[in-house]
Amino acid sequence: MDLRFLGGAGEVGRSAILVNDSLLLDYGMKTDTPPQYPVGSVDPEAVVVSHGHLDHVGAIPTLLSGDRRPPIHWTPPTRELALTLARDTLKLHGGTYDCPFTETEVKRVTQVSEAHGYRETFTAASHEITFYNAGHIPGSAHVLVDDGDTRLLYTGDFHTEDQRLVSGTTARPDADVVLCESTYSDVEHSERANIEERFAESVRTTLWEGGTVVVPAFAIGRTQEMLLICAAHDIDCYVDGMGKQVTEMLRRHSEFVRDADALKRAKSHARFVTGRDGQRKRVADQNTAIVTTSGMLSGGPAMTYIPEIRDRPTNKITMTGYQVEGTPGRELLDTGSAEIDGRVMPVAAQVESYDFSAHADRTGLLAFLDAYRETPVLVNHGDRCGAFAEELTADGYRASAPDLGETVTV
Structure with a gap:
């Protein structure tokens, strides 16, 4: 399985990973001035989205320009959140560099959308996909990707502790490699x-x-x-x-x-x-x-x-x-x-x-990864991915932090 990191490597924002040159996981934007989008050009056969935050869905409509119509797979809340964010971006920035898509492309999102619940396996770009509750926001998902040879667990953003709105993740599906977020890898949340x-x-x-x-x-x-x-x-x-x-x-x-x-x-x-x-x-x-x-x-x-x-x-x-x-x-x-x-x-x-974070802290990340001690771990979505990967390696994991634009074979 080949993974190309188009965004979210060593940074928080514009998450985008291309699997086997055909399946795109997330396609977000980074809200800098000016905004930043995933690097390189991409023409996926299908798109799978982990959850409805701007840094994971903000650039989705751009994938539907011209003649391109890849199906977009997500949970029902993620679909509605992505459309809400896209329409808000159009309202605020339509017609400017800060908005790389048009109303026509947002409408096309509804035409190619395919919604799925948790633990309902489906096929996208010849890969078997299963969503698991990630405990981040409603509809957020860990994404298990199986190409027939390798099972990749893309954690998306997740939380291991309960919030009032959503329960923390308890899912630990079998995987051959884990691509893990690391937003708060050096922070301990208070109770x-x-x-x-x-x-x-x-x-x-x-x-x-x-x-x-x-x-x-x-x-x-x-x-x-x-x-x-x-x-x-x-x-x-x-x-x-x-x-x-x-x-x-x-x-x-x-x-x-x-x-x-x-x-x-x-x-x-x-x-x-x-x-x-x-x-x-x-x-x-x-x-x-x-x-x-x-x-x-x-x-x-x-x-x-x-x-x-x-x-x-x-x-x-x-x-x-x-x-x-x-x-x-x-x-x-x-x-x-x-x-x-x-x-x-x-x-x-x-x-x-007040720290009402919806991400796992260092203790939560380590508790989650403890189920994957024998599994290679790729670290992304964080300001200190390399440092966290080194800390995991020192603790006995096989961990690394891919660079932006890099292709990793797992």
Whole structure:
């Protein structure tokens, strides 16, 4: 089996692996300025997608330009999330370099889409494929690829611990080689229950003191997790941004969430912001929590809320995910100010950060890989792939970290 690494090798973003020159695993984009896409040209017979995050699906419509019509295989939630992200990219950047596809190509995605559940084996480009729950976001999958000679386990992004939205992965299918993500290979997450309790106590304190809490959150997965936490701790909250649409969609795919009834209650507990007639400014003046995109303050309704609440020390901004260097969210954490709508704004409101990551940490990665001690491991999707591969090798694994553009035969 030949694996060509078109993206995601030694980096987080633009994941893309070509198997045997015919089967493409993921096709994402890296949200730099300007955005980066997988390297080289590719014309696959079929595409298999692990999950619906921009760094894994962001460039999918470009595969359908011209006469090309490869079938795209994914779980039902991943299909809907990919289409939601593509339409959002068109809305924000259509007709510019930041959007490499057109509305026509997005429509073609629906024509070639083939959805599959977990543990339902199917054929793509003469390979047998099976999805297993990866515990990352709803619909996320480990992808087992069998070409008749070699079984490759592509982990995609995964988590080994339970979240309120999805249960951690327990799947350990037999494989001849493992291609493993390594996003948090040098990080240990705190106990999830402790993080959640600290967050809830902080928000409750601010609300009791008469303040407003803005909770920036990624639309996919994180927004729903925060709504579940707010409902569980009886925290008054609004929800705004793309996360509203994603929450509604996940209600239709209840078999891919951990507790469909809990998600239903969380949706009922929250109030949805329409954004009409100055509603956002009125909500910002209320004694409430506001869960809103974007998670790194790089756009979305957060750009309305932050200027409204920034000048009062009784207010609070609680970051809920990793802040990439160069984003306004990272700038706010590091300097106490952020560039919002083209101007740098000092922020007097309190700023806190909570690690609600949906990725396995170092302990989780090692626990997962322990089932594959006799199996070669290829490390990707991380800023320190080479270092983690060396650490695995020192622990007795046969591990390596492919380079961008490299072809590896396994």
